Amino acid sequence: MKLLVPLYVHPGVDPAAWEALAAAAPRLHGVVLNAADGPGPRPDPAFTAAAERLRGAGVTLFGYVDTGYGRRPPRAVAADVRRHRRWYGVDGVFYDQAAAHPALLPRYRRLLIVARALGARTAVLNPGTHPDPGYAELADLLVTFEGSWESYTHVTVPPWTRAHPPERFCHLVHGVPPEHARAVARTAGGRGAGVHCAVPGRGANPWRHVPWTLREAS
Numbered sequence: 001m002k003l004l005v006p007l008y009v010h011p012g013v014d015p016a017a018w019e020a021l022a023a024a025a026p027r028l029h030g031v032v033l034n035a036a037d038g039p040g041p042r043p044d045p046a047f048t049a050a051a052e053r054l055r056g057a058g059v060t061l062f063g064y065v066d067t068g069y070g071r072r073p074p075r076a077v078a079a080d081v082r083r084h085r086r087w088y089g090v091d092g093v094f095y096d097q098a099a100a101h102p103a104l105l106p107r108y109r110r111l112l113i114v115a116r117a118l119g120a121r122t123a124v125l126n127p128g129t130h131p132d133p134g135y136a137e138l139a140d141l142l143v144t145f146e147g148s149w150e151s152y153t154h155v156t157v158p159p160w161t162r163a164h165p166p167e168r169f170c171h172l173v174h175g176v177p178p179e180h181a182r183a184v185a186r187t188a189g190g191r192g193a194g195v196h197c198a199v200p201g202r203g204a205n206p207w208r209h210v211p212w213t214l215r216e217a218s
Contacts, residue, residue, distance in 0.1 A: 001185045004027035004124070004141070004170050004195050006064070006094070011050040011096040017210045018050045024214050025057040029141070029170075030122075032094045034064035039083035051088040062124055065091040070099040070107050074114070081115050091142070092122035100131030105138070112138055118213045124170070135159040136168060141195060145171040148202075150181060157191045166194030173198045174206035179214030 001146035005028060009017045021031055031054055035047045051061055063084025065077055077095075084090045093115045108146040112123050125139040136142050145155055152173045161169065171188045176198040179209075184198035195211065209215075 001189060002167075002195050003027055003197055003211055003213070004032070004062075004143075004172070005197055005211060006032035006172065006207045007210065008032075008034045008064075008205055010044075011046040014208070016028045018053070020214050021059065022057040024053075024057045027137055028059055030060035030062050030092070032062045032064050032124075033088055033090055035083065035088075037066060038064055038080045039087055043087040043109050047088060050121050051090070052144075055089060056166055060092065060122065061088065062094040062122070063088065063190075064094050064096060064119075066097050067095050067099070067108075067111065069097050070104040074111060077111055078114050078118065081118050081120060085119050090120070091132065092124065093120040094124045094126065095139075096126045098125040098127040098131070098135070100127040100129055101136070102132040102134055105132065105134045108135065109138055115217040122186045126172075128172075130158050130161070133158075136161075136164055140168070142168060143172055144169045144193065146172070147173070148175040149177065149184075149198075150175070152184070152187070155191065161192050164192075166192050169193040170195035170197075172196070174200075175202045176200060176212060178212060185213075 005132050035044050067082040077158040122140045124141045126143035130144045171193045173184050199209045
């Protein structure tokens with residue numbers, strides 16, 4: 001099992017969290033870089049330094065881009081991808097708030113074509129739920145769950161996921177009690193997801209913490 005870590009905390013606020021990610025490089029599928037709900041209006045030197053440290057450790061970086069469930073203008077989405085690539089040298093893109101409805105498949109196909117044309121080698125789509133099966137054909141990694149531990153215990157997995165290898169799916173779980181941290185990895189694997197993240201955080205930004213398994217190792 002690999003970890004995809006969306007660490008949404010400034011390196012100046014919690015430098016130890018970023019150090020923990022660099023130290024855990026072999027265990028990571030990648031890290032989502034999110035300076036200000038995207039790349040922000042200008043380069044942030046602290047994020048530039050953190051990105052350089054992670055790249056030097058061999059970590060794949062994904063630039064966070066909000067797609068507004070398909071409502072955000074494609075030009076604005078492309079501009080964020082371009083800034084992430086230019087300012088932070090990210091390897092790929094993390095398209096958050098992705099749509100799940102089949103009617104928007106052509107729009108997301110175009111967004112991914114543009115991202116790859118701008119140099120993003122890998123792409124993650126995050127609808128946070130199981131979308132129409134067509135989305136699994138577009139992304140390198142599909143986040144089919146994002147939510148609380150309480151919700152995660154009741155998730156059902158549609159049969160179509162079995163047609164794809166586990167490394168194509170990711171589960172992001174927050175509000176995880178320490179005694180259940182390792183259960184997330186086992187549960188994700190049992191549900192056909194080879195990538196996951198389990199954090200203790202709750203509230204508006206639960207992703208300001210490193211995963212439980214990295215906290216235990218530190």
